[in-house]
Amino acid sequence: MRLLTLCPPGGRAIRHCPSEAEPTRSSGQGGASLALALVSALWLAGCASSVRIAEIKTDPGRFDHKTVAVKGTVTSTYGVALVPFQYYNVDDGTGEIAVLSRSVRSMPAKGARVEVKGRVGEVASFGGRSLGLHIEEQSRKAKDY
Numbered sequence: 001m002r003l004l005t006l007c008p009p010g011g012r013a014i015r016h017c018p019s020e021a022e023p024t025r026s027s028g029q030g031g032a033s034l035a036l037a038l039v040s041a042l043w044l045a046g047c048a049s050s051v052r053i054a055e056i057k058t059d060p061g062r063f064d065h066k067t068v069a070v071k072g073t074v075t076s077t078y079g080v081a082l083v084p085f086q087y088y089n090v091d092d093g094t095g096e097i098a099v100l101s102r103s104v105r106s107m108p109a110k111g112a113r114v115e116v117k118g119r120v121g122e123v124a125s126f127g128g129r130s131l132g133l134h135i136e137e138q139s140r141k142a143k144d145y
Helices: 027-046 053-058
Strands: 067-078 085-090 096-101 113-121 124-126 130-132 134-142
Touching: 027 053, 053 067, 053 096, 067 096
Parallel strands: 096 134
Antiparallel strands: 067 085, 067 113, 085 096, 113 134, 124 130
């Protein structure tokens, strides 16, 4: 870091003259640090948090309308030709959850390992129990894990 002094040549300071041991920052360094912090915060806010399915099922209200990522094995698939959505179940070893896909991509095969990113939702809640708990798929990746 450079040390800057604000004393005029000849050593005469009008108001305040910091000692040469006192570091000061130039405005370019501060602006770059602020920009980096802002970009990092925005990037982290857009990331889906990876959670276990059991966590979602235990406390669905905590995850309602939040974007999450789950990794697991496809246990069953359902789809009808010419219908604009597909439905499949994913099991991560802690539980199973339904995934609703509005994608025109082909459905994952039973037994495929996937990472699904999407928004958690439920059809209804009755007596404190969640009915129709699901993830609305935003993206899907085949995984080798």
